[in-house]
Amino acid sequence: MMNRRQLLGASAGAAALISTKAAGQTSNMGLPEAAMMDTAATQAPVRPTTGPDYNPVVTLNGWTLPFRMNNGVKEFHLVAEPVEREMAEGMTAYLWGYNGQSTGPTIEAVEGDRVRIFVTNKLPEHTSVHWHGMILPSGMDGVSGLSHPGIPPGKTYVYEFDLIKSGTFMYHPHADEMVQMAMGMMGMFVVHPKDPTFRPVDRDFLIMLNAFDIDPGTYVPRIMEMTDFNLWTWNSRIFPDIDPLVVNQGDKVRVRVGNLTMTNHPIHMHGYDFKVSCTDGGWVPEAAQWPEVSIDIPVGAMRAYDFVADHVGDWAIHCHKSHHTMNAMGHDVPTFIGVDKRQATAKIRQVQPEYMPMGTAGMADMAEMAMPLPDNTIPMMAGWGPHGPLEMGGMFSVVKVRPGIAADDYSDPGWYENPPGTQAWEWTGELPELTRRDDARTLLTDRPKSAG
Structure with missing residues (x-):
């Protein structure tokens, strides 16, 4: 749902409420109202009502920041502030973000637009905003101490520049960057082509990759972490509470993925091959686009890919680093595969009768157990599908392709029912003879004898 503030700003021509005064060259214009969002659900796209037409993006578990027109300039208002983000049902993180959320709202505009972005700092320290990947004046680049002084707490600065090229960009602080980005301060900035016939798609999804280290039972990320993150997220959300990508059969679809974590992420989508478009x-x-089924997203980079949704079904989309599709992992858990724990279990139960031995045959049983957890923590593997536990978490979702999905309908259609004969089944008949080697030595194939 959109709140009253968003509805006021959804139209490009809507007049926003005036609340405070800005300093500097725009002091006579006032501040656009700062729209806020307090839900983690994916918001429906807001279509343009003036200017060049474009198909707006859909930010998974996010929303697009409304703007107002002021003498031909698009004005936005970002508020940097502490936020509470529901990462999944039963787990909330105390982060820093923008306009009530982390990640921040998506900013959308059109190539050729002039934008004016008011940034109000409600953090306990100075901040800035760097417009990652954009071509703009040096003084607008947002590197604190280099481009301009840091924005002090309680103050509002103005960034103003022309959008000279289209594409997918990001925004984040370049002030106390290690802390502020580790606390969740980041967002996406999409600039649509001024020619609406240039590379159009029917559905345009946006995903920001980010990561946190939050100990079980706690709320605030450990900002000094460099490698051992335990929560891998899309738009600060973790599976099973990342919304699906809902698509009408036959739609041309674009997926844009930005990465502001500390490692690369190979994003793999099942059921399709796609072309890297941006x-x-x-x-x-x-002519230079190349086909993939996985695309690696480097640190500090963005990749977009396009495909035509020909194949109905429920198709997994996820990071292919296996630890990135799990939640709240402990990195010091020993491996017990193949270990006989019966004697140890009997002794442990003398002092802890509820002890459950796990891990001797893999970890899948953890997805089926309902074990007590610390407050504000979720299971390492969670989520249920139509045929049992999915044994996934973190960077995982489902592309749901169905016929008859309306153009602006992004609601979950439920699980796909496989037609008869198209689902793997149990075999109870006679098995073919099994061929097996008795040793692991490599065998050379027989070479044909020479004719001479």
Whole structure:
């Protein structure tokens, strides 16, 4: 749902409420109202009502920041502030973000627009905003101490520049960057082509990759972490509470993925191959687009890919680093595969009768157990599908392709029912003879004898 503030700002021509005064060259214009969002559900796209037409993006578990027009300039208002983000049902993180959420709202505009972005700092320390990947004046680049002084707590600064190229960009602080980004301060900035016939798609999804280290039972990320993160997220949300990508059969679809974590992420989508259509540097010429089923997203980079949704079904989409599809992992858990724990279990139960031995045959049983957890923690593997536990978490979702999905309908259609004969089944008949080697030595194939 959109709140009253968003509805006021949804139209490009809507007049926003005036609340305070800005300093500097725009002091006579006042501040656009700062729209806020207090839900983690994916918000429906807001379509343009003036200017060049474009198909707006859909930010998974996020929303687009409304703007107002002021003498031909698009004005936005970002508020940097402490926020509470529901990462999944039963777990909330105390983060820093923008306009009530982390990640911050998506900013959308059109190539050729002039934008004016008011940034109000409600953090306990100074901040800035860097417009990652954009071509703009040096003084607007947002590196605190280099581009301009840091924005002090309680103050509002103004960034104003022309959007000279289209593409997918990001925004984040370049002030106390290690702390502020580790606390969740980041967002996406999409600039649509001024020609609406350039590379159009029917559905355009946006995913920001980020990561946190939050100990079980706690709320605040450990900001000094460099490698051992335990929560891998899309738009600060973790599976099973990342919304699905809902698509009408036959739609042309674009998925844009930005990465502001500390490692690369190979994003893999099942059921399709796709073409890489855009990078941080710009659009890939159609003749140069290359096919993939996985695309690696480097640190500090963006990749977009396109596909036509021909194949109905429920198709997994996830990071292919296996630890990134799990939640709240402990990195010091020993491996017990193949270990006989019966004697140890009997002794442990003398002092802890509820002790449950796990891990001797893998970890899948953890997805089926309902064990007590610390407050504000979720299971390492969670989520249920139509045929049992999915044994996934973190960076995982489902692309749900169905016929008859309306253009602006992004609601979950439920699980796909496989037609008869198209689902794997148990075999109870006779098995073919099994061929097996008795040793692990490599065998050389027989070479044909020479004719001479």
